[in-house]
Amino acid sequence: MALLEVRRLTKRFAGLTANNSIDLDVPEGCLFAVIGPNGAGKTTFFNMISGFMPPTDGTIAFAGETITGLRQDRIAAKGLVRTFQLVQLFKGLTVAENVEVGFHLATRGGVAAALARPSWFRRQEADVHARARELLGFVGLAGVADQDAELLPYGQQRLLEVARALAAKPRLLLLDEPAAGLNAHETDALAEVVQELNRKGTTVLLIEHDMALVTRIAHRIAVLDFGCKIAEGTPDEIKRHPDVIAAYLGTEEAAHA
Amino acid sequence: MTSHASTSTSPVRRGAPGWLGRTGYVGLGGAVLIALLFGFVFVKGGYLLTVMQLAMIYGVFCVGLNFFMGYTGQASFGQNAFAAIGGYGSAILCVEYGLPPVLALLVAMAIAGVAAVVVGWPTLRLRGHYLAMATFALGLITYDVSVQWESLTKGYMGYAGIPPLGIGPFEVEDERAKLVCLMVILVFGLWVSGRLRNSRFGRALRAISTSEPGAAALGIRIPYYKLAAFVIAALYASVAGSLFAHVVGFISPEVFGLQMVVVTFTMLYVGGIGTVLGPAIGAIVASLLPEIVRSTGRFQDIAYALLLLGLLVYAPKGLSALSGLGRPRAAEPKPGS
Ligand SMILES: Nc1ncnc2c1ncn2[C@@H]1O[C@H](COP(=O)(O)OP(=O)(O)OP(=O)(O)O)[C@@H](O)[C@H]1O
Ligand SMILES: [Mg+2]
Numbered sequence: 001m002a003l004l005e006v007r008r009l010t011k012r013f014a015g016l017t018a019n020n021s022i023d024l025d026v027p028e029g030c031l032f033a034v035i036g037p038n039g040a041g042k043t044t045f046f047n048m049i050s051g052f053m054p055p056t057d058g059t060i061a062f063a064g065e066t067i068t069g070l071r072q073d074r075i076a077a078k079g080l081v082r083t084f085q086l087v088q089l090f091k092g093l094t095v096a097e098n099v100e101v102g103f104h105l106a107t108r109g110g111v112a113a114a115l116a117r118p119s120w121f122r123r124q125e126a127d128v129h130a131r132a133r134e135l136l137g138f139v140g141l142a143g144v145a146d147q148d149a150e151l152l153p154y155g156q157q158r159l160l161e162v163a164r165a166l167a168a169k170p171r172l173l174l175l176d177e178p179a180a181g182l183n184a185h186e187t188d189a190l191a192e193v194v195q196e197l198n199r200k201g202t203t204v205l206l207i208e209h210d211m212a213l214v215t216r217i218a219h220r221i222a223v224l225d226f227g228c229k230i231a232e233g234t235p236d237e238i239k240r241h242p243d244v245i246a247a248y249l250g251t252e253e254a255a256h257a
Numbered sequence: 258m259t260s261h262a263s264t265s266t267s268p269v270r271r272g273a274p275g276w277l278g279r280t281g282y283v284g285l286g287g288a289v290l291i292a293l294l295f296g297f298v299f300v301k302g303g304y305l306l307t308v309m310q311l312a313m314i315y316g317v318f319c320v321g322l323n324f325f326m327g328y329t330g331q332a333s334f335g336q337n338a339f340a341a342i343g344g345y346g347s348a349i350l351c352v353e354y355g356l357p358p359v360l361a362l363l364v365a366m367a368i369a370g371v372a373a374v375v376v377g378w379p380t381l382r383l384r385g386h387y388l389a390m391a392t393f394a395l396g397l398i399t400y401d402v403s404v405q406w407e408s409l410t411k412g413y414m415g416y417a418g419i420p421p422l423g424i425g426p427f428e429v430e431d432e433r434a435k436l437v438c439l440m441v442i443l444v445f446g447l448w449v450s451g452r453l454r455n456s457r458f459g460r461a462l463r464a465i466s467t468s469e470p471g472a473a474a475l476g477i478r479i480p481y482y483k484l485a486a487f488v489i490a491a492l493y494a495s496v497a498g499s500l501f502a503h504v505v506g507f508i509s510p511e512v513f514g515l516q517m518v519v520v521t522f523t524m525l526y527v528g529g530i531g532t533v534l535g536p537a538i539g540a541i542v543a544s545l546l547p548e549i550v551r552s553t554g555r556f557q558d559i560a561y562a563l564l565l566l567g568l569l570v571y572a573p574k575g576l577s578a579l580s581g582l583g584r585p586r587a588a589e590p591k592p593g594s
Contacts, residue, residue, distance in 0.1 A: 052473075076473070076474055081474060091467040091468075097463075101475060101477075109457050114459065168475050
């Protein structure tokens, strides 16, 4: 049984079928990539899996449990955490505080605990504080922990969003174009972080435009085009797949030639 | 604008603890200024005491409103409704039912809290302008009820003869003692606010204020936290209403009317929305300004408006941002990025 099992997932927007009966299995431990041209329906696919958009049809099972139609925070609580194509940082908070918010699910205590500050709560806050800094170290942002998040350059904002998602201890991490807008150096840094966290046991489902990056790090790739899954396989299989070359690589390589 | 920009960004950079640069001195200066102000008011007495008493009461209201509007970033134009519940609750419970003031205050708070849950549950699903409109309607409805339900509220005439605050045989009747009492309550309210802000709970609220999708994706139950912030704001508002009733001894629908919404918004923005101390600073400053401009005679409204405008232009993040006291949000993008 795969960790994520998507069956016949379909999304229609007035007249437009953004996702057309997509089947996908993401095995535990896999670094899985979804690629496809602009408007292929990749983000829509993520939005449905993470509960940000109800599917028109189809089912989503996570760790053997149906999660179709659950609220976003319930899905996150089950260990399925996502990032966004447009960075969604908490702007009034420092870099470290952003990651501390990520520990929300892993911690407890509300108003009463915050007021009374019993010893378990103080320990927990200290722990969150320390572990947030550890995670920032992991993505290479330790030096800017106390800065305001919105003052970070764009590349670091993306890394921060990944660190924040990791704090939620995902079993499956959905990354929506985490390398979009990054320069070559930042992309390498990000790729390393993604590979490293995958090695540490987090299953990753990654949307990415950068073919070179995807074929380098992904174990398995699915290709969407006009809302349909047109191919799935290992990076080598995908690179050779005629439909993929026509729909995606072909146009890109033609553009680069 | 440019010269101002550089002075207002610097406090925003969070220095190491114990660092006392220019911003630290501004904070220290502010604290000294407030101490001097209270000293002066205590010595001088008279009308200024009343002004400061009301400033403390509005301060309590604003510290609560800040939970919802500042930390959580939602708009409410109707929090005065809960102040009315507090005020009328205390008045009626004390005068008609002979409850001691402290108990009446607590009962009124409980009623306001329940009302906030009942009203907030459906409305908080609305977003942006719709939520603002719904809360605005709530304020108007409460005003109408307090005018129309004469058997309960005495309508336009208002409710008089409300006993002063007190515990058992001790009644706080001296004006200076009242002010001290209110100061203690406001400081307690600030303590609660600061403690909640810098905790798991407060971080969740502040996350919601800038990115709801981001917060939801990390497992934060957005409707629950919005409701919690709304109810906390209502509890503070209710306390403010009760305090007004006991300190002034008289309430009427106008006390909790639209004027209150306008005044408290001004205070929140002047002091610094989203900061811990901002609402209290704003309440004091916005209460004193009319007294300061009074000398300008018939131009006082214009002078007041100009002063407010000046404050909002030159301290757009509020006065507390000038000191770095309230840990303000940062703003300007890093040069060259
Ligand atoms: N909320 C919506 N309402 C209507 N149409 C939508 C909505 N969201 C997406 N679409 C449409 O669905 C299609 C797929 O969009 P989607 O954002 O999923 O593509 P994508 O593969 O993520 O593209 P990109 O690579 O540009 O991010 C597009 O044609 C888009 O315009
Ligand atoms: Mg997309």
